[in-house]
Amino acid sequence: MTWKQVFTSSVGKKLVMAFTGIFLILFLIVHVGLNACIWAGDGGVMFTKGAHFMGANWVPRILEVGLFAGLFLHIIQGLMIEFANRSKRSVKYEIDYGNNGSKWYSRSMGLLGTLILLFLVLHLYHFWLPNRSNQGFLLGEEINLFEKMKLEFSALWVVIVYVLGCLSLGYHLAHGFQSAFRTLGVHNKRYNVMLSCIGYGFAIIVPLGFAMMPVSFYLGWVS
Amino acid sequence: MEHYHMNLNLKVWRQKNCKTKGEFKLYRVENISSEMSFLEMFDVLNEQLIRDGDDPITFDHDCREGICGACSMYINGKPHGPWQANTTCQLHMRAFKDGDTVVVEPWRADAFPVIKDLMVDRSAFDRIIQAGGYISVNTGNAVDGNALPIPKDDADASFAAAMCIGCGACVAACKNSSAMLFLSAKVSHLALLPQGNPERKSRVMNMVAQMDKEGFGACTNTGACEATCPKEISLTNIARLNKEYLFAGLTAE
Numbered sequence: 224m225t226w227k228q229v230f231t232s233s234v235g236k237k238l239v240m241a242f243t244g245i246f247l248i249l250f251l252i253v254h255v256g257l258n259a260c261i262w263a264g265d266g267g268v269m270f271t272k273g274a275h276f277m278g279a280n281w282v283p284r285i286l287e288v289g290l291f292a293g294l295f296l297h298i299i300q301g302l303m304i305e306f307a308n309r310s311k312r313s314v315k316y317e318i319d320y321g322n323n324g325s326k327w328y329s330r331s332m333g334l335l336g337t338l339i340l341l342f343l344v345l346h347l348y349h350f351w352l353p354n355r356s357n358q359g360f361l362l363g364e365e366i367n368l369f370e371k372m373k374l375e376f377s378a379l380w381v382v383i384v385y386v387l388g389c390l391s392l393g394y395h396l397a398h399g400f401q402s403a404f405r406t407l408g409v410h411n412k413r414y415n416v417m418l419s420c421i422g423y424g425f426a427i428i429v430p431l432g433f434a435m436m437p438v439s440f441y442l443g444w445v446s
Numbered sequence: 447m448e449h450y451h452m453n454l455n456l457k458v459w460r461q462k463n464c465k466t467k468g469e470f471k472l473y474r475v476e477n478i479s480s481e482m483s484f485l486e487m488f489d490v491l492n493e494q495l496i497r498d499g500d501d502p503i504t505f506d507h508d509c510r511e512g513i514c515g516a517c518s519m520y521i522n523g524k525p526h527g528p529w530q531a532n533t534t535c536q537l538h539m540r541a542f543k544d545g546d547t548v549v550v551e552p553w554r555a556d557a558f559p560v561i562k563d564l565m566v567d568r569s570a571f572d573r574i575i576q577a578g579g580y581i582s583v584n585t586g587n588a589v590d591g592n593a594l595p596i597p598k599d600d601a602d603a604s605f606a607a608a609m610c611i612g613c614g615a616c617v618a619a620c621k622n623s624s625a626m627l628f629l630s631a632k633v634s635h636l637a638l639l640p641q642g643n644p645e646r647k648s649r650v651m652n653m654v655a656q657m658d659k660e661g662f663g664a665c666t667n668t669g670a671c672e673a674t675c676p677k678e679i680s681l682t683n684i685a686r687l688n689k690e691y692l693f694a695g696l697t698a699e
Contacts, residue, residue, distance in 0.1 A: 224651065229695035232654050233624075233664035234688060238695075308622035308663040311556050317457075317470065318523030318549050322621055324673015330621050332666060402667040408689025410682045 236304055241406035243297040244399050248425070250290055255432045261445050267369030274368045278354065284362070298340060305333030328394040329402070335395040342388030349375050376440035385437040393430035400425055450480045452544035456491065458503055459551045464559040464567075470549075480540040484527065485510060485517060487539055505564040512536040512676065515611030518618075519564055520551040525615035525674050533613065533676045553614050555623035557661040570660035571612050571628060577656035578649035579632040581641050594640055604638035607631040609677040616671035616679075622663030627671035629657050630687035631679045637690055647694035654691060 229235050257277065260270035277283045322330055350368060357366045375381050400422030401415070409415060439445045453476045461468025475491050482490075485507050492502035508516035517534040521527035527537040542548065550564060558566040610631035617625050633650050636642030642649070665684055672681040 224695070224698045228651075228655075232691075233658050233662075234654050234691045235695065237664055237666075238688075238692060304664050304666075308624070308666070311623035311661060311663040312554050313556055314468075314554050316520065316523065316551055316554055317459075318551075320523035322619065322668065322670045323524065324619075325621075325668035325670040329666065329668040330670075398667070405667050405681075405685040406665075406688050408685055408692050410685035410689060412682070415682070415685075 236300055237406045239296060239300050240304065241403040243293045243300070244403045245407075246293045247290075247297060248396070248400065248403075250293075251429050255429050258436055259432060261369065261372070261436060262439065264446055266446055267367075270369050271367065275365060278358065278365050279362050281362070298336070301333065301336050305336075326398065329398040332395060332398060335391045338391040339388060339395060342384065342391065345381075345384060346388070349381075372436070373440055373445075376437040379441065382437040382441045386434045389430040389434035392433070393426050396426035396430065397423060447540060448480075450544070452478050452480065452539065452542060452546070454478060454487075454542060454545075455547040457547060457549045458564070460503070460563055461552075461560050463562055468560065468563075478539055480538070482539045483510065483535055484519070484521070484537040484539065484541075485535050503564060504562040506566075507535060510535040513611060515613035518553050518566060518568070518613060518615075520553060520618055522549055525553070525618040526613075526676050531676055531678050533611075553618040555614075555617050555662070557623060557625070558614060558617065566614075568612070568614050570662070571614065571625070573660065574625065574629060574653055574656045575612075575632065578645070578652040579636070581636060581645060583641075596639060600638045604635045607635035607638070607679065607683050610635075610675075610679050611677055613676060615674050615676060617662065619670045619674040620663065620665075621668065621670065622666060624665045624671075625657050625660070625662040626665035626684050626687065627675060627679055627681070629653055630683035633687045633690055634683040637686065646690060647698045650687065650690040650694050651698065 230239055257273040258270070260273050261267060263269040328335065350371060353371070354366050354368060357364060376385075401419045404418045405415070409418060453474065456473040456475060457470050458473060459468055460471045473491055473495075475487060475494070478487050478490065485505070488503065488505060495502045506516045506518050508514045510517075512533040512535060515533075517526075519526070519534045521534065521537070526532055526534045528541055529537055552558075552560050552564045553566045553568075555566075557570050558568055561567050608631070610628060612628060614625075614628070616627035617623050620627075633653060636649065637646055667681070667684065669681055672679065
């Protein structure tokens, strides 16, 4: 048996989705935690320190490469699975209530993921790209991300797109969090109940935290 | 329960074979007893069709007791019809009212090609079983039943998985046409018992490979299969299969 055989079967591909998904979940904790420094009430001093640590230090910058690798794997593999799954039923049902026992967001992971991807393109264009290009994609001078947030989040449409992006993320996580652990083989009922509770909590708290950032800037809650 | 009679309009999928395109045809059945089973209602319709010189509707059935897994109709948008934990043969006409229109389709999945009308080819399931859904034993005297101690909980969980009748409703309900509930029931029922232990790694790997070869989709844990399963096979079995697969994938030679 080769590693390729293990990770390219239908179950193996889902294992890759679960591993990368949990990796991205861990990233979200770091991201939301650091960004929450905008509410420190110090005009962005603490936030800028955090951003500087992440941007001007080799360790997080090397980890960033891993983050992009995980992200690409998750996106490309996810889209491939979605398209492959859709091709398995050439003739559709006339009436289809067969999905009655499932939640709509569990059936819409491909769509929700695509919405997150579209949001992500805008998000990287707003912050990551100008900052890294200013740095020459190495460890050069960073831009003031706090001021950049203030600027971008003064436009209502940007705030709305970010909030909708976070909503998509929330529903994606509501299924993805617990599904990832099921895919990794957690079948103990006590753990499943615990993980679904943590999953729903995570899917509400983390996207809500992110969504409150543009809203806070727009409404002037950040000094 | 009150006994009554009903007239129904049926919209049934007719298809000559897997190579031709199918279409819905409308039929009317009259004076159907509420105590008939759904398949008996189809028997009435078929007799009517034969009398009229038409081609009777082909559908799968065998035991008509809800235990063989042969019947396979997709009734009004649900595999095996509107009742929970029920097969088509055990669906009774009291589930319908006079004047109802009932839409009947075959299981729709490319891995289950239509043989004719409502009958689909589910031999893909047989080939998945052949790939590893068994234990290899030397023939000889039967072993004493209590010689091999098995915890009651494990025996119960194994038996609950072994309840799977292989009807394919899970594939029919799944948006991905995934056979994972079926496969996980077969893997779980052996993995939970000591007899299944020696071949556990090769079993899960070979059966998953065969499932992929047959053209079923990947599982996305939506739970539609569990909700529609006539034998209420638990989604937990899929997680157990994933564990078996991961363990085998990481440790097999």
